[in-house]
Amino acid sequence: MEVNKICQFCGSRFVAQRTTTMCCSDNCAKKLYKKRKRDEKVQQVNKSVEIQEKGFDIEQIQRKEYLSIKEVMLLLDISRTSIYRMLKDGRLTKLEGFKAVRIRKADLDVLFVGKEENNETKHYILPYFNDDNYYTINDVLEEFNVSSGAFYHLCKKHNIPKIPKGKNVFVPKDLVNSIFNNE
Ligand SMILES: [Zn+2]
Incomplete structure (x- = not known):
């Protein structure tokens, strides 16, 4: 077999015998x-500098099964106060048997999924967190020309999960779109 390839080192064109060959010569x-x-x-060096600067390694936190308050703060980019509020109102549960507060990472993943409605548990999986999948509350107010009070009631009525992150609160686009298409 002969395949046309570009050398990954010098960039010149060459004919390879196998599709996996990456270079035109042994030297390259x-x-x-x-x-x-x-x-x-x-x-590696850049990463360790970044970790030293920030004082934490987000990837390492993401791999953990149990998280401290501090780690939840870093992971969700929310304040300590928000976490304690969630612990108090039952959105988060702390694990028994630990001296300090420990939260199961798996609980965070389902944290904002809608609760029971009409005796029927909704199995809505939150979309992956990025700008394409979420509106900020302000986006919604502008886009759909609705007052914040009215949107608040719509969220309650339709069980829209609200996700606080940093300074903003986000709502899943697909749910919000479907509400305004039906109302
Ligand atoms: Zn080459």
Whole structure:
């Protein structure tokens, strides 16, 4: 088999025998390998600098099963007060048997999913968190020309999960769209 490929090191065109071949020559392959190793090292150093600057490693927190208050704050980008409010009103539960407050990471994933309505538990999975999937409350007020009071009642009526993050509160676009299409 012959495949046209571009050398990943020098960028020249070459014909390879296998689809997995990445370089035009052994020489380029060696240099590419060295470059990759070097890049990996640089990345590692950059990452450890970032961790030192921030004082935490978000990836490490994401891998944990149980989280401290501080870790939940960092992960959800919400205040300590918000977390205690959620613990108080039952949206979050602290685990028994720990000296300090520990929260199950899995609980965070379902935290904002709608609760029971008409004796029927809704199984709505929150969409992945990004701008394409969520409106801020202000977006909704502008986009649908509704007052904040009216939207508040709509959220209650339709069980729209509200997600506080940083300074904003977010709502899932698909749910909000479907409400305004039906009302
Ligand atoms: Zn090459």
